[in-house]
Amino acid sequence: MALFKQNPTQENGDFESILDQELYTVPGTKTKITWADAIEGTLCLGSTGSGKTSGPAQYAGKAMLSKGWGFCILCAKPEEKDRWVRYAEQTSREKDLVIFNKDSNLNFNFLQYELDRTGDGAGEMLNM
Secondary structure (H helix, E strand, O other), rough: OOOOOHHHHHHHHOOOHHHHOOEOOOOOOOOOEEEHHHHHOOOOOOOOOOHHHHHHHHHHHHHHOOOOOOOOOOOOOOHHHHHHHHHHHOOOHHHHHOOOOOOOOOOOOOOHHHHHHOOOOOHHHHHH
């Protein structure tokens, strides 16, 4: 697994062209979502059981995975992890998965990380 690898396009510093690239088209419409649109915010609203995760979130998530994006998924429902593992498999990204759970022996102490890191805002209690 190669964490934090740099996209070859980024080496040229050409971030504007990346942000203007189409990520996906909203199904049933002609609305194109660019990378910039997606990183500025993606929100799926609906009542419990209305299909937010199996509909728009699945479509956007698979589009992001297939374009090489990385992100953190926090799962509230037990079956949610299996759903995202399946999405990763369907987009050939299963080798990139890092799963934090009681069985994985992985942990991340974000409070200690924040206290120990260097740079702007490092160790500031207001950041916690």
